[in-house]
Amino acid sequence: MSSSMLSFAFLLIVLSVTLYFGSTYASTQSPNIVVIIADDLGWNDVSFHGADEIPTPNIDALAYNGVILNRHYVMPMCTPSRVAFLSGRHPLRTSMQGYPLKGAEPRGLHLNDTLLPEYLRKLGYTTHLLGKWHVGYLTRNYVPTRRGFDTFLGYFNGLIQYFNHTLIENEQVGYDLHRIVGDNHTIEYRYDYMTNLITEEAENIILSHNTERPMYLQLAHLASHASNAEEIMEVYDWKETNATLGYIQDINRRKFASVVATLDKSIGRVVDALNKKDMLKNTIILFISDNGAQTEGPLYQNFGSNYPLRGLKSSLYEGGVRGAACIYSPLIENSSRVSTQLFHITDWLPTLYSAAGGNSSDLYQLDGIDQWSTIKTQKASKRKSVVINIEDIDYSAALMGRYKLVQDKSDFQKHYIDYKGNDPSYPKYNMTNVLESPAASAIANVSNRVVTANKIEELRKEATVVCENLTTSDCENRTCLFDIYEDPCEVMDISSQYPEIVKSLNVLIECYKRQGYEKAIILDADPAGYPSNSNNYTWIPWLPDDYVPSNKVYFTINGAEYAEI
């Protein structure tokens, strides 16, 4: 090659690099972002909230060295929560606030919505999704790699079996584990425990990452969702489960604890890989649960615990929507604290966009609020209220400051008190275990402000919700108002004392209804999408790319009717 050809080639490289990054703000300094989403994990299922029953030392190490987000509100169910997270918009804007998507249901997160990975990609990020999607796959245009992710290894539906990755629904059995890179879609036929499969893949992505570019990695775990196999929960290793968690007498709870312990180990491995690759010092790690635990059947009871909060997954009480969450990053200036500032799951899109170096004022029509400075430097939160959900006249809830209004006529009104987490027969919380966990060791390598045992004790106490009185007040036939600061367990209805507050909260709900509120939509599964012969026993996109989903309102949620589906 002549020297002029060489310089021409060089010029081309410079040009294409400039073209690629030309219109963006990002530089190599933009932080890597790792988001870990647990499925149906309850408030009381992480040990940083005070329970000794299931030790989660790696998650706890992130929490204590980062910020514990103790008023982090999510949607009460999977699909709506993931829609809110990915789009930064309230699912009630696009009829997605209701019942989670079924297999072969011909609807999905509206193609008009631009998703978080797409925004980050514009800032120069490589983007990867591992695990659950569950916001629609009716046509190829809906799959993760056409919604902003460079790569996807995971499943389209709400759950799969932990080992063989099939979904059994409507008497239909099909594989649901896909690897998609660009438009190259292959079905992964393998037999590997899902939590570990995702972890290995995450390690590979991290260790082979080209650090010239920032990385966005989303691990949307199957853990700790119930399985639809007969055994309810599939543990990775029974022998180890019995050896380490044998003190939990209730076998279903022990299985659940094992699934959570495997998830916790995964998080240790991911943090360790980030450190090994020398990326941790410039990484943000967010850990959230998508909604509360499913503490009662008939479907997908996982034996998680929201204690002492009221209600469960799908309900508008705190047990359904006040999710376990924490964020860790060496970039956070005011860390090792419990934040009681109000957060909503829609906030992550503008918050992470801002942390990535973008200007969140460039984002339009979001419900999320940029809270990066609230996290990084403890600035006062701009969020004063949250509309928790509106599906119907009888099913809505909103929060303003300390007050929460709940209209929820469902059958699931009570406090579930089976798994309080602090039976004296359980081993005591082990600080050394936290301080020596893989996550803490990795953190110690990039931080000069590592949390001490005394500080852990203090933070854990502060993060624990204690309620003496769990007498459930009747809200089945009326609207209840609670003072969430004084009464986090929603025991005392104070609506008659504060009619003007009830009124303002109703005004807030009405405002949302007037500005782009759409009724929840749920459609019948389309048999053409079943994993029968024609689809090779897999759940895959089955409609032509230009198909436009129906917006017929087929079923409006009304709590009690869930079970009839």
Ligand SMILES: *[C@@H]1O[C@H](CO)[C@@H](O)[C@H](O)[C@H]1NC(C)=O
């Ligand atoms: C989607 O965007 C297109 C083009 O901007 C617009 O015409 C259409 O009305 C939008 N659809 C919805 C449901 O918002």
Ligand SMILES: *[C@@H]1O[C@H](CO)[C@@H](O)[C@H](O)[C@H]1NC(C)=O
């Ligand atoms: C598509 O992906 C598969 C599995 O990763 C790989 O073996 C194959 O070479 C890819 N095909 C193309 C055209 O890139």
Ligand SMILES: *[C@@H]1O[C@H](CO)[C@@H](O)[C@H](O)[C@H]1NC(C)=O
């Ligand atoms: C997958 O595993 C589940 C749960 O163990 C089992 O019920 C099902 O028969 C298995 N399916 C296949 C195709 O192996």
Ligand SMILES: *[C@@H]1O[C@H](CO)[C@@H](O)[C@H](O)[C@H]1NC(C)=O
């Ligand atoms: C684990 O404990 C359960 C309940 O005590 C028992 O049924 C099972 O056989 C044990 N499994 C192993 C591998 O020890």
Ligand SMILES: *[C@@H]1O[C@H](CO)[C@@H](O)[C@H](O)[C@H]1NC(C)=O
């Ligand atoms: C700390 O991280 C550096 C890379 O930044 C690595 O070389 C070193 O081995 C790590 N030390 C420990 C104890 O992990």
Ligand SMILES: *[C@@H]1O[C@H](CO)[C@@H](O)[C@H](O)[C@H]1NC(C)=O
């Ligand atoms: C945040 O941390 C900085 C430095 O560690 C400290 O000076 C400041 O007071 C802290 N801010 C708040 C609100 O505590």
Ligand SMILES: *[C@@H]1O[C@H](CO)[C@@H](O)[C@H](O)[C@H]1NC(C)=O
């Ligand atoms: C972000 O954009 C807004 C509105 O365009 C502008 O006023 C503000 O200065 C920008 N902020 C930064 C940090 O560039």
Ligand SMILES: *[C@@H]1O[C@H](CO)[C@@H](O)[C@H](O)[C@H]1NC(C)=O
């Ligand atoms: C606490 O954990 C450490 C290390 O993980 C272990 O060596 C020690 O025996 C544990 N302490 C107790 C009291 O169980």
Ligand SMILES: *[C@@H]1O[C@H](CO)[C@@H](O)[C@H](O)[C@H]1NC(C)=O
């Ligand atoms: C609510 O109203 C229904 C229908 O009138 C009634 O059956 C039910 O017992 C009431 N619930 C409570 C807790 O009073």
Ligand SMILES: *[C@@H]1O[C@H](CO)[C@@H](O)[C@H](O)[C@H]1NC(C)=O
């Ligand atoms: C417990 O809460 C119930 C319902 O709000 C209330 O009626 C009762 O007085 C409370 N009991 C105590 C001991 O505070």
Ligand SMILES: *[C@@H]1O[C@H](CO)[C@@H](O)[C@H](O)[C@H]1NC(C)=O
């Ligand atoms: C099913 O698999 C066969 C062979 O692997 C392939 O030719 C065919 O296109 C597949 N069908 C669908 C609907 O994916």
